[in-house]
Amino acid sequence: MPDLPAVQSERRTGPLLDHLARRMRLRAKSVLEPFGLRPRHLIALTALRDAGGISQQGLASTLQIDSTNVVGLLNDLEAAQLVERRRSPEDRRRHMVYITEAGANRLNDAECALETSEIEVLGALNPDERETLYELLRRATHGGWHITCTVGEDD
Numbered sequence: 287m288p289d290l291p292a293v294q295s296e297r298r299t300g301p302l303l304d305h306l307a308r309r310m311r312l313r314a315k316s317v318l319e320p321f322g323l324r325p326r327h328l329i330a331l332t333a334l335r336d337a338g339g340i341s342q343q344g345l346a347s348t349l350q351i352d353s354t355n356v357v358g359l360l361n362d363l364e365a366a367q368l369v370e371r372r373r374s375p376e377d378r379r380r381h382m383v384y385i386t387e388a389g390a391n392r393l394n395d396a397e398c399a400l401e402t403s404e405i406e407v408l409g410a411l412n413p414d415e416r417e418t419l420y421e422l423l424r425r426a427t428h429g430g431w432h433i434t435c436t437v438g439e440d441d
Contacts, residue, residue, distance in 0.1 A: 310403075311325060321395060322392075323396055327368075328396055330349060330363065331363070331368060331369070331393040332393065334389070335389075339382050341374065341382055342381050345383055363389065368393075369384065371384075
């Protein structure tokens with residue numbers, strides 16, 4: 287295969303996305319702490335909510351992390367009663383993972399709290415531009431999750 291010439295450009299999105307992600311991560315950590323969650327917990331809970339239940343192996347694949355790391359992640363969430371693992375009725379060797387009602391409520395509350403931090407980090411963008419950015423990032427990740435915020439509902 288022949289070597290292709292490098293394209294010269296000052297418009298690389300990778301470094302900008304990395305910088306933006308770092309800013310979001312730092313802000314998200316402080317916002318999620320009062321909920322007893324970390325960003326990886328939020329992502330796992332979102333995937334479980336959207337899947338309606340998934341095998342541990344399927345969750346590892348969805349999150350693109352090693353299955354041994356998924357076990358630790360689920361241990362954290364299960365200890366907080368945010369998820370539950372059940373034996374698969376089709377294959378008793380497998381565990382299916384489901385978000386609990388408490389987990390869904392905590393996830394909703396955390397998503398609502400994150401909205402303010404996202405507005406702070408993305409303050410240079412108006413609401414329509416933030417929505418466009420969300421849709422572009424969702425498409426770029428080949429799917430993703432749609433987060434809805436229900437304000438004013440009690441747990």
